[in-house]
Amino acid sequence: MNKDLLNILSNSNKDINNQKLMDYVSGRLSPEEAHEVEKLMADNQFTNDAVEGLQNIKPGKDLELLADQLNRDLQKKLAEKKRRKEKRKLKEEPWILFAVALVLVLIVVAYLFLKKFPNL
């Protein structure tokens, strides 16, 4: 009782597991498990808002699928961003292209030179 009373003051920042979160939203938890989730909600506004918001999503929607899709989109966007950054790097530093072109020209010139004067 002593400990429980003092627990009221806790401000736990503990992470809630995604599966627990989804099970709570769809009402699949036992009263004891639900109480544990609710304690995290009362301690942490982020968790509380997340639960209230997820309860606004139409029942029956696969929340895990929604989150996976968002994660996949993020990966795609990041990969694209990285590609664009590398492209821009080439544009911003044209000397790289110039150096490559110069080396190629030198190779061709050397080849032609050697072909023309094979005895050198």
Add this chain to the structure above:
Amino acid sequence: MLLQRYTLMLLGVCMKYLKNEEDAKDSVQQIFLKVIVEIEKYKVDYFKSWLYMVAKNHCLMRLREMHGKIPAELHDSIQAAADEPTLQSKVANEHLFGLMQEALSELNKEQQQCITLFYLEKRSYQDIAQKTGFSLMQVKSYIQNGKRNLKTQLEDAYRKSLEG
């Protein structure tokens, strides 16, 4: 990636404020990108709290774009989220226990009833709603407001004990 652990929670927060699934999904994407850019600029010590702040600010901006103003309750909750001192470290537990009992008895009847059922009897919101006849939203708000009042009262008592 650490960020992806919070995707579902971010979707929830965006749904709470924007109340539209497509808007919420777009916002989660925008928050992701914002976080990736911003985290390189600042030193972030408490990632989770910081992430929540970024997400909430983003939703408020979206609401402002859509409606031209922010509902008053959102202002309040942002301020409430900012102050989180740990009282337990300030006052010795024994003394605190006495103060807690006193503070609890000074709460209004509804808050006292809900706090007792929730924290001491470990009942779920649903159970408490059935037992008391309050709605789920009422139960939740009695618990959250009761908890806030308890903290305020204890902080006052602590301040007084320092002065006296």
